[in-house]
Amino acid sequence: MTENTGSAAQDMSMPSMPDWEKRFRAPRVSLPDWAEDAPDRALFVSNATGTYELYAWDRATGVQRQATDRPNGTTEGVLTPDGESIWWFSDTDGDEFGVWMRQPFAGGEDQPAAPGLQASYPAGLALGRDGTAVVGRSTDEDGSTVHVVRPGAGPVEIYRHRESAGVADLSHDGTLIAIEHTEHGDAMHSALRVLRLDGTAVADLDDTEGGTVELGLEVLGFAPVDGDTRLLVRHQRRGRWEPMVWDVASGQETELGIELPGDVSAEWYPDGSALLVSHSFEARSELWRYDFATRQLVEVPAPAGSVLGATARPDGSVEYLWSSAAEPPVVRSTSGRVVLDPPGMKAPASVPVEDAWVEGPGGRIHALVQRPATGEGPFPTVFEIHGGPTWHDSDAFAAGPAAWVDHGYAVVRVNYRGSTGYGREWTDALKHRVGLIELEDIAAVREWAVSSGLADPAKLVLAGGSWGGYLTLLGLGTQPEAWAVGLAAVPVADYVTAYHDEMEALKAMDRTLLGGTPEEVPERYEASSPLTYVDAVRAPVYISAGVNDPRCPIRQVENYVERLEARGAAYEVYRYDAGHGSLVVEERIKQVRLEIDFAARHLG
Template identity: 40%
Template sequence: MNAVEIDVRVFFPEPPAFAEFAPTRAVYVGDVDGRCEVFAWTSAGARQVTDRPQGTVTCAIDPTGAWVWWFDDDLTGVGRWRITPFGGGAAVDAGLPPGRAAGLAMSADGTAAVGVGHDGLSVHRRHPDGRVDLIGEFDGYATLVDLSHSGRLAVLARDPEDPVPAVVLDVATGGHLPLHLPGRSLWVAGFAPVPGDERLLLTTASDTAYRLAEWTPGGGVRELPWFESETEIAPSWYPDGRRVLLRRDRHARSELRELDLDRRTDTLLPTQRGTILAAQVQPDGDLHHVWTDTAHPPHLRTASGRRPLGGPRTTAVAGTPREVWVDTPAGPVHTLLTVPGSPPPHPTVFLLHGGPHAAAHDAYDALVSVFTGIGCAVARPNYRGSTGYGAAWRNDFSDGPGHTQLLDLAAVREHLVRAGVADEHRTAVVGTSWGGYLALLAAGVQPELWQSVAAVNPIADYAAAYRGATPAVRALDRRIFGGDPDRRPAAYAAASPMTHVAAVRAPVLVLAATDDDRCPPEQVAAYVAALSARGVEHELQWTRSGHEGHTGAVHHQVISSVVRFVATALGGRALSAPTKAG
């Protein structure tokens, strides 16, 4: 097995943010020597604003284009907002308390509403002259989503299936109004971006469909029944406040639609087959979207053809993409498959997505390219819990969290073995975050199926992870399990890899982040100690990072370690000195 080149450039999948009243000025997150940093952009070129060892990924620009906001956090995500003059100069503290970034929105005059996360949420108003007021404090998980054009109202989002999934705040008085629609989940998009208009755009979901909805101060929540989708939608406003840009994810791919609210029309916009990671109509009306597919890394595309941030990235991608639908008692499981040029059956890596409410997309993944480049097939199944296949599929944990997904995973593996694609004696399971959790659970629950296991930043002990995680993660866990570990101890124990550690037979690689606030490192260390006590072959590596690991160095460490470990376990030779590209 020869040396494999690994692309360690980083790409933050968001379009640039343009100033509302200065549309020739924008901010974006770009790559600097393998880490994310904030840049200020004009037609004359880009200027780097931030320079921090761990990178910077959260930023905004005020409506006038005078100031760049950026979040100065540590590896656990705790920090402070700072502001820097757009044209250059020293950064200053924004005068807000420390905590987690939990939303930033600005009104037309530059007044900012800022959410600061801790055990709950505090919402602050920062005036253009620098004065800061506390608007309100809230228990549990919540995040600030938007501020109305006038600055009079702000909106908070909670878990979409919470009894009160959203709250509208009166910024002046701190009074608040709960938003809900009986029998519906609810997501907040934002206020109309035009003067005098305080309509709030929402998404609702039943067991069968997703719909658009509006909230108005006098009329409450009203669904727009002329449009609905069987799969997830992400709406945002056009600058005119009369049209909505809709990104819809369906069967591992994306599409963009333009909805005219007055005419009640739905127009499919031309985009290339693949996945759209984010999309936004800029103040000048130009549509920007970040596009990718299995063979092409993410890059920015614009409807106008103007490319403010340079051309697309190019990377050599190995393998031939295919897809299969595998029939199961629960329904068909859609799987993205990439195969190498060598004759089958192949050593096969099952790459598990996180979430759980996410999906394996027709999108570039460096692990897919590297594994197929060394002769492995890669299968990316969209088991139950995945988005893009309807609300019923997304919410199905009927055989228990984790175990439901493993049933679908086993069915896909059996199908690929029977079809002659996968070598049944050389199959591995690999995942990150919730996907890493599933990999460890599979190691103990399905030990006869896997010859190698690799988990990056995983949940290893579900109850312990719950107690050390952020409010957002705990809210999701309570929804999936029907309560916290004190209320549902048996369910958490059954779903925990730690419970099944005695059955693990395959060699296990675990990479864990030292400052992970979603999958805490202590529970990972305890699981690895249990492997050691039982004499299971294993390897533990630590990355100096938080849960996301937004640097090229972490990216390279994870990919090279996972491929080396899995390839060796499946019968290949260890990779020789993986090299960096870019």
């Protein structure tokens, strides 16, 4: 078990603290969420105490209050529409299994928010104006369930299915519930259903029916007007994510005709007259306003880089969380001011990111490169592989890669097949040859990095967390001559055991990716499991794992470590008392320090 070794304030006063540690310790905040009917009441996440926790913010008075205080942190919380209460999810040491708690906005005792509901994995939450709550749950025993909880009454189950599903939104007048479900068995492509509060169906939208190519749908939100039955959704019908409006009462679907390359998302302006459009393309993002009356797009000014969240305020301004690889995150407003500036030390800047485009076996691969500020290549190089796999690296501030750059390494991040932001075909390319496809793309970028003079071929580090940790272990076994060191955080190490021990929603994802269970398609699990290739690993391996991790459980990591131990391989393993990563700043710094030290010792 790892303990917090000191307060953030004490650490920040140390004059000899290196820049890479300052980037982790500098206070930062999330984009504040605000109560729909009380926009001066907001909720945000901050690491100001050294642990990521929820904070209540009265914008009218400027008063901020820490709402949660737990050893392993808290990040999941929602305000009620009237701003009177905070709902926050209480699990045990990061295991993601727990119950919703409720706390007055101004402070006070925490109470169970939905008495009668047993602990579960969360699967969505929607709060109504009359106090009604719609709670999504997931357990290994029950599958996915949805419950309506009314004030003074016990929970009523209105939906149940073995496949994954979750609550997406509640209409403004509290009469309609939108859920995303995968009853068809494809966990990568959801269908939509709208229910009344008694569980009767109103409408279905399913793009997986009747076609050879399955397409996904996502709920973006009901129109913010009483009696308005328009639901904003995202679809993939043209090979990318883009929004449309679906009237769930009439069935009418209205395409918006937003012609922007890459993926497009949106949310309503508070009066329902326009949409705030978020556009992601080639690892950068930008904002636009779409006006329903004119059907025109007008760009919302934002610096070049990445917008990690945005919201339109009742006065028409837009607030957004922005950063770039070189510049730390800040919550800005189109009014020209910084919305929420945490006190204390500011995170030092890092180096900008460069784009690299490399021809690969499945098409052109986009990689992001950061070089040390001084010196010339070839450099020792860290291939920092993102998790997900349905995620992508972007031109956004990240303390981990910046730490490697400070220590003289180049950092390469690869948006391999399976990554989002490059079209549906790129994201959906992983079927059946899971892990091996991504590593083909990483290998192509590795060859480019060496041939271009960027990377020293004798000092290549393969690293990543979660799915990136899985690809690290798989790459060390399938490409043993390519890598000098491997650093795997919270990885899948033994795919079969991981499947049997992980949460039900991830089992559904594995069945989709690999075409069945380990018993149905054992050869695919064997081909995609790092444990299959452990005896071929030649590079020293560092593994870190949370003992409470429900996503990449500890038992399957121990199976892999035992095999390394049996053959006398060079390895180190670090176990810590948390789940799928840590919300404690000192713990994060400790892990990065251990990884940097391990690489330095073995690279020479």
